[in-house]
Amino acid sequence: MAAIFSIRRNDPPEEQVSISDTGTNVLLTVLVLAGSALAETDSQRRLIVWLAEQKLNEGICRGFSLADMPWDADSFEADRQFMVRTADAASQKTGWQSLNYWPNAKALMPMLGWFRKGFVRLKAADTDPAVLTHWLSEMNDDDPVQCGFPRCRKHRAYLTWNGCIACR
Numbered sequence: 001m002a003a004i005f006s007i008r009r010n011d012p013p014e015e016q017v018s019i020s021d022t023g024t025n026v027l028l029t030v031l032v033l034a035g036s037a038l039a040e041t042d043s044q045r046r047l048i049v050w051l052a053e054q055k056l057n058e059g060i061c062r063g064f065s066l067a068d069m070p071w072d073a074d075s076f077e078a079d080r081q082f083m084v085r086t087a088d089a090a091s092q093k094t095g096w097q098s099l100n101y102w103p104n105a106k107a108l109m110p111m112l113g114w115f116r117k118g119f120v121r122l123k124a125a126d127t128d129p130a131v132l133t134h135w136l137s138e139m140n141d142d143d144p145v146q147c148g149f150p151r152c153r154k155h156r157a158y159l160t161w162n163g164c165i166a167c168r
């Protein structure tokens, strides 16, 4: 099994990228570590928590489109640039020292490069504000997103309802 990522849901296969399950979990983890270090606003914290949620209990993520992340229409441009910086910071191994393993940088760099390029190319018109509204409406009241965005003490990663992506 592998996860398939695209910028927009209907992008042609040649513009999509396929990443192994293990690679995907490491990729999501390093993006969350970097984004947790850089996030300055709640809309940015939400994007990072959402990314962390994509690593499921079973360790399987089928992939997603960058356009289907819960973008806030009011701050799309600033948040898009934040995600570009997050991909850069992940490439610079931000937060890796907190992990109990050392990610395979050589394998990760092309994937982080794909994500960076994807966030550079993503446009507000590609996104749907209803995605954010729907995601928030399905949350329990005690979801970390509704409770001040607590972080893991060990990894400093923003927590999901299912805990810390790096502890799991």
Ligand SMILES: [Zn+2]
Residues within 6 Å of the ligand: 152, 153, 154, 155, 156, 157, 164, 165, 166, 167
């Ligand atoms: Zn943790």
